[in-house]
Amino acid sequence: MGFLQLNAIHKSFHREAKVLHNISLTIEEGEFFVLVGPSGSGKSTLLKIIAGLEKMDGGQILLNGERMDTRSPRERNLSMVFQNYALYPHLTVEDNILFGLKCKGLDQEQQQKRLQECITLLGLAPYSKRKPKELSGGQRQRVALARSIVSHAPLCLMDEPLSNLDAKLRAQMRIEIKQLQQTLGLTTIYVTHDQTEAMTMGDRIMVLHQGDIQQIGTPLELYNQPTNLFVAQFIGSPT
Numbered sequence: 001m002g003f004l005q006l007n008a009i010h011k012s013f014h015r016e017a018k019v020l021h022n023i024s025l026t027i028e029e030g031e032f033f034v035l036v037g038p039s040g041s042g043k044s045t046l047l048k049i050i051a052g053l054e055k056m057d058g059g060q061i062l063l064n065g066e067r068m069d070t071r072s073p074r075e076r077n078l079s080m081v082f083q084n085y086a087l088y089p090h091l092t093v094e095d096n097i098l099f100g101l102k103c104k105g106l107d108q109e110q111q112q113k114r115l116q117e118c119i120t121l122l123g124l125a126p127y128s129k130r131k132p133k134e135l136s137g138g139q140r141q142r143v144a145l146a147r148s149i150v151s152h153a154p155l156c157l158m159d160e161p162l163s164n165l166d167a168k169l170r171a172q173m174r175i176e177i178k179q180l181q182q183t184l185g186l187t188t189i190y191v192t193h194d195q196t197e198a199m200t201m202g203d204r205i206m207v208l209h210q211g212d213i214q215q216i217g218t219p220l221e222l223y224n225q226p227t228n229l230f231v232a233q234f235i236g237s238p239t
């Protein structure tokens with residue numbers, strides 16, 4: 001039994017062709033699991049299904065062996081970071097992060113402790129009183145990360161969180177996200193269409209193409225033993 005288990009998930013929108021076929025996989029606690037595939041392959045749909053933001057047509061999701069798909073999004077206790085990490089423009093960095101703690105029932109002192117922890121982890125101290133418009137793209141992205149980890153949710157979902165950043169910043173943030181994940185032992189599902197991100201960040205990678213799992217494995221396995229031509233070409237291993 002893994003930490004998160006997906007059993008035979010499938011989904012189509014209206015009467016259109018299936019977007020996800022029979023997706024089954026297991027993710028272990030503390031794992032950095034990358035979901036990679038070209039645009040339109042179904043990555044965001046799968047992440048939204050896990051988060052409870054999109055309905056599936058069939059299948060099961062288990063967290064620690066218990067059904068999770070029957071719970072509301074809030075009861076799933078996940079944290080999420082998206083590509084357009086909307087921060088509240090009228091709130092300071094601190095208040096944006098604290099927003100992630102609303103409805104957690106923590107007292108003032110516990111909230112402050114969590115806040116300071118995140119500010120330190122993400123190096124946000126010099127900007128903590130600023131508003132989003134006074135921050136660079138990378139700083140805003142760090143605030144979004146802080147807001148997602150402050151809740152100490154056991155599972156973190158990230159959907160192309162770096163795609164709005166320039167190449168240099170992306171490379172730096174890849175390292176930062178990975179360090180943060182390792183420090184906190186966060187179980188993470190990270191969605192990207194970028195092979196470099198997948199190969200450098202993933203403990204394991206799942207390659208998705210047209211709603212079908214092509215392969216699940218470590219970066220080295222995918223590179224050395226791609227199961228088909230699609231994986232080989234997508235990952236860029238010698239064929």
Ligand code: ADP
Nearest residue numbers: 013014019037038039040041042043044045046
């Ligand atoms: P990815 O994140 O890999 O780019 P998506 O999960 O966003 O892919 O989309 C997978 C497929 O499902 C695409 O063909 C997309 O057009 C379709 N799709 C996604 N969301 C909807 C929706 N709300 N209604 C209809 N079709 C959708």
Ligand code: MG
Nearest residue numbers: 043044045159
């Ligand atoms: Mg997407």
